[in-house]
Amino acid sequence: MPEPLIEPKSARRAAESVPGIPRDAAGPVFRAPWEAHAFALALTLHEKGLFAWPEWSAMLGEEIKKAQAAGDPDTGETYYLHWLATLERMVAEKGATSTQALTEHFQAWERAMHRTPHGKPIELKDEDFGR
Amino acid sequence: MGLRENQFGTVFRLRATHPLGYIRRMAEHHHEHDHEEGSTLTDMDLRVRALETILVDKGYIEPAALDRIVELYETKIGPHIGAQVIAKAWCDAAFKQALLDDASKAVATIAQQVGSVGEHLIAVENTPQLHNMIVCTLCSCYPTDVLGLPPTWYKSFAYRSRVVKEPRAVLADFGVALPAETEIRVWDSTAETRYVVVPMRPAGTEGWSEERLAKLVTRDSMVGTGLAKNSSEVA
Numbered sequence: 200m201p202e203p204l205i206e207p208k209s210a211r212r213a214a215e216s217v218p219g220i221p222r223d224a225a226g227p228v229f230r231a232p233w234e235a236h237a238f239a240l241a242l243t244l245h246e247k248g249l250f251a252w253p254e255w256s257a258m259l260g261e262e263i264k265k266a267q268a269a270g271d272p273d274t275g276e277t278y279y280l281h282w283l284a285t286l287e288r289m290v291a292e293k294g295a296t297s298t299q300a301l302t303e304h305f306q307a308w309e310r311a312m313h314r315t316p317h318g319k320p321i322e323l324k325d326e327d328f329g330r
Numbered sequence: 331m332g333l334r335e336n337q338f339g340t341v342f343r344l345r346a347t348h349p350l351g352y353i354r355r356m357a358e359h360h361h362e363h364d365h366e367e368g369s370t371l372t373d374m375d376l377r378v379r380a381l382e383t384i385l386v387d388k389g390y391i392e393p394a395a396l397d398r399i400v401e402l403y404e405t406k407i408g409p410h411i412g413a414q415v416i417a418k419a420w421c422d423a424a425f426k427q428a429l430l431d432d433a434s435k436a437v438a439t440i441a442q443q444v445g446s447v448g449e450h451l452i453a454v455e456n457t458p459q460l461h462n463m464i465v466c467t468l469c470s471c472y473p474t475d476v477l478g479l480p481p482t483w484y485k486s487f488a489y490r491s492r493v494v495k496e497p498r499a500v501l502a503d504f505g506v507a508l509p510a511e512t513e514i515r516v517w518d519s520t521a522e523t524r525y526v527v528v529p530m531r532p533a534g535t536e537g538w539s540e541e542r543l544a545k546l547v548t549r550d551s552m553v554g555t556g557l558a559k560n561s562s563e564v565a
Contacts, residue, residue, distance in 0.1 A: 229478075230410065232400075233378045239399035240381055243391050283377055296384045304380035312371050321371070323383060 217256045219263075221278055234279040241286055249293050259285045303328060412476040412526060413547035415440060416558075417540040419453075420531040429453045433526065437476060451476065454517060455528040456554075461508055463501075463516045463554030464525040465493045471519035473526045477549055484553065494518070504555045516554075527554040534561040 220238075221228050229235040245252065262281045263271075271277055291298045307327035315321045371379070385391040415437055419426035429436040433453040451473055454462040466472065467490050472480035483489050493500045497514045501507070508514070517525040529551040535543060538561075545564045550556030 228410075231374075233372070233374045235400050236378045236382065236396075237374075239396050240378070240385065240391065242399055243396055244385070247390055249390070280374070283374060286381060287377065290381065290385070295388065295390055300384055301377075301380050304383050305376050308371070308376045308379045308383070312376070 217252055217259065219259075219278060229279070234282075237279055237283045237286060241282065244286075244290070244295075249295060250289055255285065255289070258289060262288070410478075410544075411437070412473070412549070412552045413544040414540070415476060415526075416528055416547045416552065417543035419528055420535075420543055421540050426455075426528070429528070430455060450523045452517075452523060452525050453528050454515070454525055456530045458509075458530070459511070459513060461501075461512050461514050461554065462525075462527045463493060463497055463514065464519065464527060465490055465516055466519040467491070467494060471524060473524040476526055477552055481549070501555065504550065506556060527552050529556075529558040532558050532561050 221230075229238065241255065244250065245255070259281060262284045266277065266281055266284075271281075287298070287301055290296050291301070307323060307329075308321075310327040310329075311321050311323050314327075382391070382396070386393055386396075415429065418440060419429050425436065428439075430453055433451040436453075437451060454464075456462055464473075465484075472484060474480070489500065494516050497516055498508070501514075519525060529547065531543075532546055535546065542564065546559040546561070548556050548559060551558045
């Protein structure tokens, strides 16, 4: 019953173009589901043509430097935190959305989380946006 | 229903069953036997969700395409923590005893991020006389915090229904044959309790570092559908 492990070409290209992606012989590895989501988001946006990998690498490099300057241990465990910061900056700089919209949606999800009783699915409702 | 609908006409919602819930389309949202750890999301989860919601709304991302990539990789969310824990238990008798006494506590001492999870983790040790396997017969409860996300087969009806009735046949499907005298015990996860198997340390690994030993510990060996790798399989 082993599950097939397909390595999509695009993921391999990403891993080859962007230095430091934690990976094993079969491809990228993640420490938590959100990391896989963040990776998938970047992959999808790249395929949409929002950015090229060299551009991504440059911005990611900047985010890593910034974090190091602020005391990040740079052990590799925080790699996807920098990845996420890059994602947020990239979508804002490319005009796909704005930092303000990201903040609003973050807060809306936070509200949705707090009002949802344990055991129920967290759903985003209009009221979570405070409008 | 309070569900948001995007321009693709896909209604989706997020499950809070695991702290790191992920998007699932409702059609796929079948089993219902909630094992609740609390609807707590980390800031990273919230940031990723914010991005996903906006980019889906704006048409940059099609949820189905995103799901495909995530599904491909969720089994790759590595059982690193589990492997680390097992390797330490093999080397350090006191840690192993602590692990068997209270796995939640023992794991928290070596992996900070596991400390915050409320579920009760129990470690069950394999010996030449006893082989342990884990399942959640009702759905797919799994020690996510130490093993990452469950593999697809763990969630399958076939595994859930067969492993209790014919564990040896299931093991054979995984290419594992145990001596007839080895007892097989199957542990069924519940709302409060998750299990992790402590596989037997392979022969020929005396004096190995924990780091090297951890490479022998596969996800399947900690679910009980496999054994740890042979020493010859690791450089």
